[in-house]
Amino acid sequence: MNLFDVYPINDITIVKAKGSYVWDEKGDQYLDLYGGHAVISIGHTHPHWVSRIEEQLEKIAFYSNSIRIPLQQQLAEKLGKVSGKPDYQLFLCNSGAEANENALKLASFHNGRKKVVAFSKSFHGRTSLAVAVTDNKNYVAPVNETENVIFLPFNDTAALTTCFKQQGGEISAVIVEGIQGVGGINVADESFLKKIRSLCDDYGAVYIADSVQCGYGRTGKFFSHDFAGVSADIYTMAKGMGNGFPVAGIIVAPHIKPKHFQLGTTFGGNHLACAAALAVLETIEEEKLMGNAVMIGKYLKDELNNIPEIENVRGRGLMIGFDVPEELKDLKKNLLWNQQIFTGEAKPNVIRLLPSLALKKKDAEQFIDALKEEIEKLVPTSTPANQE
Numbered sequence: 001m002n003l004f005d006v007y008p009i010n011d012i013t014i015v016k017a018k019g020s021y022v023w024d025e026k027g028d029q030y031l032d033l034y035g036g037h038a039v040i041s042i043g044h045t046h047p048h049w050v051s052r053i054e055e056q057l058e059k060i061a062f063y064s065n066s067i068r069i070p071l072q073q074q075l076a077e078k079l080g081k082v083s084g085k086p087d088y089q090l091f092l093c094n095s096g097a098e099a100n101e102n103a104l105k106l107a108s109f110h111n112g113r114k115k116v117v118a119f120s121k122s123f124h125g126r127t128s129l130a131v132a133v134t135d136n137k138n139y140v141a142p143v144n145e146t147e148n149v150i151f152l153p154f155n156d157t158a159a160l161t162t163c164f165k166q167q168g169g170e171i172s173a174v175i176v177e178g179i180q181g182v183g184g185i186n187v188a189d190e191s192f193l194k195k196i197r198s199l200c201d202d203y204g205a206v207y208i209a210d211s212v213q214c215g216y217g218r219t220g221k222f223f224s225h226d227f228a229g230v231s232a233d234i235y236t237m238a239k240g241m242g243n244g245f246p247v248a249g250i251i252v253a254p255h256i257k258p259k260h261f262q263l264g265t266t267f268g269g270n271h272l273a274c275a276a277a278l279a280v281l282e283t284i285e286e287e288k289l290m291g292n293a294v295m296i297g298k299y300l301k302d303e304l305n306n307i308p309e310i311e312n313v314r315g316r317g318l319m320i321g322f323d324v325p326e327e328l329k330d331l332k333k334n335l336l337w338n339q340q341i342f343t344g345e346a347k348p349n350v351i352r353l354l355p356s357l358a359l360k361k362k363d364a365e366q367f368i369d370a371l372k373e374e375i376e377k378l379v380p381t382s383t384p385a386n387q388e
């Protein structure tokens with residue numbers, strides 16, 4: 001049997017990983033500023049995470065949600081503390097798309113409405129509702145098409161206000177990333193998020209903060225939406241939550257009440273997933289990783305802003321993007337093959353940095369030096385010695 005070929009891949013086989021580094025089968029070392037798509041939050045194979053999972057594996061790995069799983073309550077308490085939302089309620093699932101799917105469904109159960117507002121360049125996942133609120137026609141199959149989704153321009157407060165004035169009574173939810181990831185690292189304006197909050201309050205809609213990529217401390221605050229100083233009704237999370245162990249969840253504001261059977265999952269919240277997620281939160285707290293994300297993120301942004309050949313450096317903490325002009329279009333590829341550095345991208349011309357929150361200053365320096373070297377090779381600024 002062959003694999004169903006849906007991924008364009010780099011021809012590299014990674015066999016070992018530690019902290020911000022990975023190694024291929026030849027023993028070559030790579031610096032990982034991509035984190036397997038923003039997943040590696042506390043560092044590859046972090047010893048606390050490994051031992052937490054190993055210890056749990058020896059006891060019990062899985063049982064369904066038909067019994068008490070005290071680890072779930074421990075995780076809820078820890079998450080409430082670290083995120084600063086102790087009065088929210090946790091529902092556990094397995095992936096980002098599933099988290100958004102559940103959030104949108106819960107909003108609709110809550111207010112009995114059908115319409116959802118989403119934004120240009122949004123990405124919320126591949127399952128039916130999650131992909132329906134994703135602004136990329138290539139991912140939407142005919143069966144996912146629905147008239148219930150209204151797409152508005154991102155950060156356009158006036159368009160949002162007009163939409164609510166016209167059909168606010170029908171709108172179930174507004175779903176928005178605090179920083180659009182796949183869309184190219186576009187930061188939601190604080191005034192825009194405040195407007196979403198106030199319109200949802202005025203019209204009885206649910207504000208869903210997709211924090212799958214921009215959450216879990218990556219920006220220096222637990223949820224990047226928190227920069228606006230208002231709370232969402234539901235936050236969705238995945239990626240960094242398990243540091244590579246598949247675990248996801250939504251946290252739900254206290255005014256939204258649970259009903260038996262409205263949501264459910266077989267695997268979500270299993271013992272092993274909870275152990276992995278607890279290890280991540282314990283490490284974020286213990287190693288003050290949100291502070292590190294701010295510090296190293298600032299260093300990277302300052303340095304990137306001083307490189308004249310790249311444009312529009314943006315983002316928060318360790319979620320950073322910049323535009324690459326046409327003459328540097330091979331930069332990402334060259335960083336990988338010449339410098340052994342993984343970075344992320346967003347089409348058509350954005351390089352995305354999504355490293356572990358434990359990225360060290362020396363690693364950030366290595367990246368900046370490598371970046372300058374590769375830019376110089378592509379667009380030399382000084383006259384080569386033999387032409388002087």
Ligand SMILES: Cc1ncc(COP(=O)(O)O)c(C=O)c1O
Nearest residue numbers: 095096097123124125181212213
């Ligand atoms: C903002 C956002 N939401 C949802 C998802 C979907 O997550 P998953 O791939 O775990 O389903 C992603 C994945 O990239 C994402 O970036």
